[in-house]
Amino acid sequence: MYQLELEQCLVLLEFLNELEKKSSNLIRQLAGESEKCRLLMTIPGIGYHYALLIMTEIEEIHQFSRGKKYASSCGLVPTVQIWEKTVRYGHLTPRCNPWLRWAYGEAAHVARKKSVRLAALYCRATRKKGAQKTIGVMARELAGISFYVLTTRTDLR
Known part of the structure; x- marks a missing residue:
């Protein structure tokens, strides 16, 4: 009884792995055809x-x-509240594109291991703000780098 279910699960797993490979190849092909994507991939x-x-x-x-x-x-910039001479920085703004916030946040985790400059930023900011807030700082830095690369059309490497 369980043998049949196990075999069906294995067939389904093989099908999903094959589908994931095809999707990944299609995404790689689409990204390779776009000049802007190639520029972003240098970051x-x-x-x-x-x-x-x-x-x-x-x-x-x-x-x-x-x-x-x-x-x-x-969505990578904190909210700012100003009262007379007091300025307070709050949480990251909730009105944003959630996909871009997520993508830059995930890329920040990888970038701190791949780039010496971003690793130094990570160490410096972690001492001051803690690890979780530092990912937001690095994501904001990656967004700024992306803006520069796309507007000037220069390769980062």
Whole structure:
């Protein structure tokens, strides 16, 4: 009885693995055809999946005048509250593109291991803010780098 169910699960697993390979190859092919995706893939932590996701979500980078505005639309900039002479920085803004926030957050985890410059930023910020907030700092940095790479069309490497 259990043998039949186990065999069916194995057949399903093989089918899903084959489907994942085909999807991954298609994503790799689509990312390789786009110049913007190739530029994004030169940034540490951003592979072809994230590059294609970022390009799909932002549509046109020139709608943002500065990198800070782009990072803000990605939801990577904290809220600011000002009372007289007091300035308080809050949580990351909730009104954003959740896919871009997620992609840059995941890429930040990889980038801290791949880039010496970003690893130094991670160590410096972790001492001041803690590990979780540091990922937000690194994600914001990656968004700024992405904005620079896409607007100037220069290879980061």
